[in-house]
Amino acid sequence: MARPKALAAHPDRDSIEAALIEGRNIVELSQSSGISLSSLYRSKQALLRDREAADTAENLSRVSIARRLAGIAADLRHARLTAGAKGQVRLQTLAAGEERRVLGDLLSLVPEMDAAETEANAQALGSAVGALVRSRGDYLLTQELAAQLRARGASEELSASVEDLAIRQKEKSQ
Numbered sequence: 001m002a003r004p005k006a007l008a009a010h011p012d013r014d015s016i017e018a019a020l021i022e023g024r025n026i027v028e029l030s031q032s033s034g035i036s037l038s039s040l041y042r043s044k045q046a047l048l049r050d051r052e053a054a055d056t057a058e059n060l061s062r063v064s065i066a067r068r069l070a071g072i073a074a075d076l077r078h079a080r081l082t083a084g085a086k087g088q089v090r091l092q093t094l095a096a097g098e099e100r101r102v103l104g105d106l107l108s109l110v111p112e113m114d115a116a117e118t119e120a121n122a123q124a125l126g127s128a129v130g131a132l133v134r135s136r137g138d139y140l141l142t143q144e145l146a147a148q149l150r151a152r153g154a155s156e157e158l159s160a161s162v163e164d165l166a167i168r169q170k171e172k173s174q
Contacts, residue, residue, distance in 0.1 A: 006035045007043045020044040021051065062109055069106040073099055100141065107148060142166035 007013055016033055030037045080095035146162040
């Protein structure tokens with residue numbers, strides 16, 4: 001039977017692993033735990049590799065989903081604009097509702113993605129949402145957008161300008 005690794009068999013394994021990931025001094029950990037330096041170095045490398053692999057896999061799946069959602073939103077936008085140009089109001093309304101739902105799903109992914117993907121998707125999202133809000137002139141949609149922006153930590157200036165647009169749209173509709 002194989003001998004268990006020193007860290008795996010240690011009663012304080014969880015706290016030692018946490019300390020390794022946090023970057024605590026390995027010499028001090030070795031002295032306090034009785035585990036050899038080489039074993040702690042190997043364990044730290046394995047823990048960091050596993051953590052990085054899990055993070056990469058998670059981010060790749062989110063990026064893939066975000067790209068698909070952005071493509072679907074673009075298709076729905078095209079359908080909405082085409083229906084509007086042909087005077088098909090019911091189809092235009094259905095496409096707009098689905099576009100809004102997909103953009104909401106995309107917006108929910110944005111805060112969890114890396115900075116480059118976030119910036120690219122935020123620009124595409126902002127453009128699509130702006131076109132949707134302007135074309136529909138629906139102040140309820142605009143108010144909902146402002147609330148979502150606030151909830152997701154957008155700047156006060158951006159949230160306020162979207163709320164102002166909602167107020168103007170509401171005044172026009174009355």
